[in-house]
Amino acid sequence: MKNSVHKLAIWALLALAATAQVPPITLTSPVSPQKAPGADGFIQRWLLLEPIGVNGLTDSAVQAAVKKEYFPNQFTVLPQDGDKVTTGDAQLTWHAVDTKNYNVDLYHFAHALGKPTSDVLFWAVTIVNCPREMRGVRLAIGSNAASVWWVNGKEVIGIYGDRQTVIDDGVSKRLTLNKGPNIVRAAVINGGGATDFCARFLDAEDKPLKEFTVSLLEAAK
Amino acid sequence: MHPMKYALLATILALASLVLALDGQIGVHDPSTVVRCDGKYYTYGTGGSSLVSDDGWTWKRGTALPRRGLAPDVIHLGDRYYVYIAANIGAQPKAAINMIWNKTLDPESPGYKWEEGGVVASSDGVEDSNAIDPGVFLDPTDGRLWLVYGSYFGYIRLVQLDPKTGKRLNPNDQPRNLAINCEASDMIYHDGWYYLLATHGSCCRGADSGYNIRVGRAKKVIGPFLDNAGVDMIKGGGKLFVGSGGRVIGPGHFGLLDLGDGVQKFSMHFEADLDRGGASVLDIRPLLWKDGWPVAGENLKEGAFEIESVRTGTALELAVEGMPVGGRRARRGPGAVSGGVIPPQEAAEVSKNWPAGNVDVRMANYLCQAQQKWAIAAVPNAGGYPGSPYFKITIAGTDRALAATEDAELVVLSAFTGGPEQLWRMDQLADGAWRICPKSIPNSKEALALSALGSSFATLEKFDPKSEKQHWLFKAP
Numbered sequence: 001m002k003n004s005v006h007k008l009a010i011w012a013l014l015a016l017a018a019t020a021q022v023p024p025i026t027l028t029s030p031v032s033p034q035k036a037p038g039a040d041g042f043i044q045r046w047l048l049l050e051p052i053g054v055n056g057l058t059d060s061a062v063q064a065a066v067k068k069e070y071f072p073n074q075f076t077v078l079p080q081d082g083d084k085v086t087t088g089d090a091q092l093t094w095h096a097v098d099t100k101n102y103n104v105d106l107y108h109f110a111h112a113l114g115k116p117t118s119d120v121l122f123w124a125v126t127i128v129n130c131p132r133e134m135r136g137v138r139l140a141i142g143s144n145a146a147s148v149w150w151v152n153g154k155e156v157i158g159i160y161g162d163r164q165t166v167i168d169d170g171v172s173k174r175l176t177l178n179k180g181p182n183i184v185r186a187a188v189i190n191g192g193g194a195t196d197f198c199a200r201f202l203d204a205e206d207k208p209l210k211e212f213t214v215s216l217l218e219a220a221k
Numbered sequence: 222m223h224p225m226k227y228a229l230l231a232t233i234l235a236l237a238s239l240v241l242a243l244d245g246q247i248g249v250h251d252p253s254t255v256v257r258c259d260g261k262y263y264t265y266g267t268g269g270s271s272l273v274s275d276d277g278w279t280w281k282r283g284t285a286l287p288r289r290g291l292a293p294d295v296i297h298l299g300d301r302y303y304v305y306i307a308a309n310i311g312a313q314p315k316a317a318i319n320m321i322w323n324k325t326l327d328p329e330s331p332g333y334k335w336e337e338g339g340v341v342a343s344s345d346g347v348e349d350s351n352a353i354d355p356g357v358f359l360d361p362t363d364g365r366l367w368l369v370y371g372s373y374f375g376y377i378r379l380v381q382l383d384p385k386t387g388k389r390l391n392p393n394d395q396p397r398n399l400a401i402n403c404e405a406s407d408m409i410y411h412d413g414w415y416y417l418l419a420t421h422g423s424c425c426r427g428a429d430s431g432y433n434i435r436v437g438r439a440k441k442v443i444g445p446f447l448d449n450a451g452v453d454m455i456k457g458g459g460k461l462f463v464g465s466g467g468r469v470i471g472p473g474h475f476g477l478l479d480l481g482d483g484v485q486k487f488s489m490h491f492e493a494d495l496d497r498g499g500a501s502v503l504d505i506r507p508l509l510w511k512d513g514w515p516v517a518g519e520n521l522k523e524g525a526f527e528i529e530s531v532r533t534g535t536a537l538e539l540a541v542e543g544m545p546v547g548g549r550r551a552r553r554g555p556g557a558v559s560g561g562v563i564p565p566q567e568a569a570e571v572s573k574n575w576p577a578g579n580v581d582v583r584m585a586n587y588l589c590q591a592q593q594k595w596a597i598a599a600v601p602n603a604g605g606y607p608g609s610p611y612f613k614i615t616i617a618g619t620d621r622a623l624a625a626t627e628d629a630e631l632v633v634l635s636a637f638t639g640g641p642e643q644l645w646r647m648d649q650l651a652d653g654a655w656r657i658c659p660k661s662i663p664n665s666k667e668a669l670a671l672s673a674l675g676s677s678f679a680t681l682e683k684f685d686p687k688s689e690k691q692h693w694l695f696k697a698p
Binding site: 058059060138140157159160161166168169170171172173174202206 | 585628674690
């Protein structure tokens with residue numbers, strides 16, 4: 001019930017913001033227990049944390065920003081929709097979202113909540129459920145701007161500088177996805193203007209991997 | 222300037238543009254097509270001389286043919302190697318081309334035994350033909366076997382052979398005339414066209430030899446072979462394919478060396494290699510294609526390069542934080558062109574903040590920064606591949622060396638130690654871009670190539686001729 005009330009409040013806010021500020025809204029609240037990847041394999045369900053103020057897009061600035069502890073267990077937490085964290089004086093909320101597009105528009109997300117979109121860090125988490133162990137796959141992402149990515153707790157991608165989202169811009173080395181849940185975590189840092197990201201897995205033949213589901217609510221139980 | 226300084230400068234300039242010729246004993250005249258047998262490369266020249274190589278880079282003298290004739294050619298069909306070699310049967314243009322065959326080219330093999338196959342073409346000394354300089358061609362479209370031959374006196378001619386025996390299919394068939402005023406012809410097929418490559422100019426005069434290889438193309442194996450200007454080769458036409466250049470003079474006797482996966486090279490000899498006392502030497506170079514015409518590529522020269530992906534347009538770099546050339550500075554206002562020349566960024570300026578150990582490799586927009594400039598240098602005594610030696614690839618101004626890892630990824634080591642995972646093979650592809658492959662990958666027998674998988678990420682993957690992922694450009698930094 002807590003979640004439902006929270007969702008209503010958030011999505012009412014999003015809807016209001018959408019009409020007033022950023023049409024069209026590309027993000028919706030998940031309604032199904034599981035979501036398959038899109039036609040091109042993109043992961044379209046994520047938990048997003050409201051933005052944290054940071055500065056700098058160079059390699060060293062981004063690495064320092066993402067390695068700083070903002071809230072307890074930030075590299076391991078599996079939040080539920082509506083969970084809150086406190087960082088400094090600010091209380092920030094996790095939001096479960098589905099994106100209608102291949103990418104997740106963080107500008108839409110933050111702007112609709114009345115949050116800053118420039119000089120900010122977004123944490124994003126999702127859980128990829130695989131029917132079997134998958135070897136030799138790669139995480140492939142694009143982000144505006146810099147981002148750092150972890151799969152099952154291991155850092156696998158870092159791309160830096162002021163950049164636009166390009167499909168398969170950053171690609172991990174070969175990795176193994178476990179049978180069952182796999183945690184994909186990202187920190188996206190924006191300097192100014194638009195901000196978004198996209199992510200998918202590529203199989204050993206570099207084809208988009210589609211043989212998995214995303215089920216945040218199930219995993220969060 | 223002091224004369225010694227002139228000499229030193231000239232030497233430096235010569236080294237900077239050094240073309241890496243083949244290594245070892247490469248003296249040969251009128252070499253045959255290079256063929257592989259049991260992992261070794263073989264070619265045969267006038268006089269029946271033989272050159273053999275384990276890798277296509279370092280050559281040594283081999284066992285001569287039993288027939289010591291002129292300008293042989295060789296082809297591998299089924300379980301046989303057929304050699305066609307001309308013999309004077311009087312004074313040219315009275316000549317004949319004999320075929321001999323063997324099941325192996327390796328004299329150490331128990332099956333090594335030459336068999337006589339008889340005459341497949343001849344000229345009587347009066348007709349418009351000089352039956353020497355054979356070139357044998359298997360048509361990939363229908364499996365028919367052909368022989369072109371001839372040398373200046375009269376026509377380059379075509380006869381059909383039996384692919385089951387290597388002999389003339391029908392000795393009573395009249396040869397067809399294809400070209401004139403040339404010699405050392407050979408035929409290849411590519412993308413719907415037959416190409417007749419023949420050598421124009423004069424041979425055998427050392428550095429004064431005008432030899433050059435020219436080409437015409439036809440939709441049928443019997444011609445007509447027209448050049449790029451529409452002139453029939455039977456009237457003397459021929460588009461220049463390769464001529465003299467650099468330190469080598471008088472290329473002749475084209476032979477195709479198809480390495481598979483769309484990687485093609487060609488063999489030839491130069492009448493005079495100025496760096497080898499003007500000797501006649503074998504060479505192997507990349508075969509490229511442009512607008513439906515074969516183009517002679519160049520083997521990679523040593524130097525410093527940006528290594529750019531054709532697919533992504535981004536450049537390979539050491540994964541370290543870059544520093545703008547000239548340092549960080551505010552944007553200049555309109556018209557504020559001042560401050561003089563900003564010198565190129567050297568590794569020594571910016572490398573103090575680079576990690577000391579192994580560093581990842583990534584790709585980025587090229588910004589003329591030190592971590593994006595790669596020095597490529599041949600590694601002595603490390604072997605090679607057809608046409609070139611293995612190279613090391615290091616960050617220019619450092620000893621940090623690109624290497625393959627045991628999980629088939631890339632890393633830059635803190636120093637080059639000569640391991641096979643640090644040796645690189647560069648083959649120029651048909652479009653002029655380059656395939657870059659490690660000599661070997663630790664604990665693996667897979668042959669993989671440098672691959673631009675993402676805009677910012679490179680890896681090693683199986684070569685895919687249909688993809689641009691493994692096409693790279695070497696650009697001046």
